[in-house]
Structure formats: C-alpha cells, structure tokens
Amino acid sequence: MIGDGDKSYVLFPLGEKRFALPAEAVTELARPDSLQTFPHCTPLLAGVLVRRGRIVPVCDVAQVLIGPGAPPRKFYLIANCKSESGQELTAVPVTGECKLASAACVPLTGKEPHYISGLLAIGNETVEIVALEKLMSMEAPA
Amino acid sequence: MKALKRQSMLPPPQAHEDVIVFAVGGFKFAIAAGAVKEIRSMEGLHGFTLGGISAQIAKLTHTLERSGTTYFVVDAAMHFLLPPSRPSRVLILRNVPTGVLVDSTDRIMEITTLHALPRAFTHEERGWYRGLAVVNGAVMPVVNHNAFLNKAELEVLRAGLERVRGVVTV
Numbered sequence: 374m375i376g377d378g379d380k381s382y383v384l385f386p387l388g389e390k391r392f393a394l395p396a397e398a399v400t401e402l403a404r405p406d407s408l409q410t411f412p413h414c415t416p417l418l419a420g421v422l423v424r425r426g427r428i429v430p431v432c433d434v435a436q437v438l439i440g441p442g443a444p445p446r447k448f449y450l451i452a453n454c455k456s457e458s459g460q461e462l463t464a465v466p467v468t469g470e471c472k473l474a475s476a477a478c479v480p481l482t483g484k485e486p487h488y489i490s491g492l493l494a495i496g497n498e499t500v501e502i503v504a505l506e507k508l509m510s511m512e513a514p515a
Numbered sequence: 516m517k518a519l520k521r522q523s524m525l526p527p528p529q530a531h532e533d534v535i536v537f538a539v540g541g542f543k544f545a546i547a548a549g550a551v552k553e554i555r556s557m558e559g560l561h562g563f564t565l566g567g568i569s570a571q572i573a574k575l576t577h578t579l580e581r582s583g584t585t586y587f588v589v590d591a592a593m594h595f596l597l598p599p600s601r602p603s604r605v606l607i608l609r610n611v612p613t614g615v616l617v618d619s620t621d622r623i624m625e626i627t628t629l630h631a632l633p634r635a636f637t638h639e640e641r642g643w644y645r646g647l648a649v650v651n652g653a654v655m656p657v658v659n660h661n662a663f664l665n666k667a668e669l670e671v672l673r674a675g676l677e678r679v680r681g682v683v684t685v
Contacts, residue, residue, distance in 0.1 A: 407652075409653065409654040410542075411542055411544075411647075411654065411655070411656045412540075412542060412595040412596065412597055412640070412643075412656075413636055413638065413639075413640035414596065414638035414639045414640060415635065415636050415637050415638045415640065418635055418636060421633065421647070421654055423649055423652060423654060426649075427630075428630045428633060428647055428649070428654060429633070430633040430635035430636065432635060454635070456634065458634050459634060461633055461634055461635065463633075463635060509635060510637075
C-alpha cells in the first residue's frame, strides 16, 4: 500500500544490509560487464564500464557502507549522480538483486554519516538512503 | 525500473585523430601522433641528477642530448604513479624538450571519438588525460602530453641546467 508522502526507492543489497537510492535517479540494473581500469587516483572509483556507447564510472560504495569484507558484487545499479558540476551516470556494484519499494522517509537520528540523506522504515528493517554524490566526494577508508 | 527520460548527456563529439598506442606497467595508453616527434630506443640516455631538482621532480630520471637540444626524460610509470616497469622506448615529444620512457609502443591508429573523462574522476588523472577512447570495446586513456612536464617544471629545469652548465639550448 502506498501512503501519502510515500516515494519510490530502489533497495539494493550489500552483504547482509540493504540501502536505498531514490527510484527517479536509477536508470537500470545491469549484469556484470567487463570492468575496465586505467591509472587514476580517485578513491572509491573501481574503473569504468562501456554502456551503450557511453563511459560510465564505477563507484564501489561497499568499501564505505559496509567495509572491506563485502561479498562479491553481482550486478551494477546504474544511477544518475548529480553534483554541482553537473550530472552523469554512475555504476554502483551491488551484491544481489534490487527491489523497488515505496515508503515514507523517517527522520534522521543525527548519528548518521553525512552521505545518508534519509531513513526508510520497511517492516522491521531500517534502510538508509544513500546520497551518492556525497559518498563519492569522500576519501576511501584507510 | 523506468529508464531515465531526461537524459541530458549528449553523445561524445566525433573527432578523427591519429594516435600512437603505448604500454606502461601493463596498461595501454594513447598519445596524439602529432605530439610525438620520434620514437627511439633507450640508447644515449644519461641519468639525471641535479641537486634538489631531482628530488622535486622525481619522475624525471634521464636526459637525452639530441641535435643540440637537451630533452628531459620522464618515467611514465612514475608519472602515472604505477609500480616500476621495464621501459624500452623513449617518446620524444614535439615542440617541448620532453621525452617519455615507456615499456613499448604498439601501433598508430585512428580514433573517431574522444570521450570526456567522467566527472567522477577528480584527482591527478584530470591533468594526465585529455579523454578516453574506446578501441574494440576497450577503454584507453588518451594522455595529455603537456602534463608529463608542465611549464613550471620546465622553467625550473631550464634554470637549474643553466646554473650548472652556464648555457643550455632547449
């Protein structure tokens, strides 16, 4: 049931936890393509994918969201990432299938990292909404 | 999941350009063919040591005297912050007194599209690369040849060599 004020989110798994991105930002869930790498220094970027003639950076957010022990990533969630300098598609490796859900945001507790923009209460589960652009702007954990 | 309808990103512009493909540390790169004056062996290289400058520009490992010009030779692996590699060729750049040590050169080919480096890349690589080319499905960075030694570094080198030698022609 969709209540007033509910918005759609794509829930994606990283290991045992699920996180959310606003559905309007997500363009597709892609099978693993060949990740391509070249020398660079930007933290969290694992490389790029070529999707329909476009080059899409791959941002491995699992390093920050659940730490280094994340299980192998199975799919790429491709989302539109907006920043001050514009917007571009970004691929986020996820560890399982994603789900579309509608839910209302619940207030942040104030203890969340700055890259968490909201919380969703889905059954007994609290799912953190990820602000991808803020996450990408941070340095990788040591 | 709906496809995003408001897709503001335009396809990359068409650009035909001849590039030389070279390898460093297991990665392939492309450089504008017009930026390269000569590809040569490592014969004639001299180790570079010049007081504090050597420490300041650690990637500058050799010099090469050629037709009255001193070329400052940069180790591409160090430039791209890669582990030490096994260089066997020097790319002598055109219009600048810069040489680049690379592991090997592959071929000259034409690229038809230069993709902008995605904005997600925010560190040194923004200066290293002019963009990305896709060759048979493989992504290859197209290097910014002016970044191997920038103007400020060349000025420091010129001044340093002049102090040591009195006069140097570059």
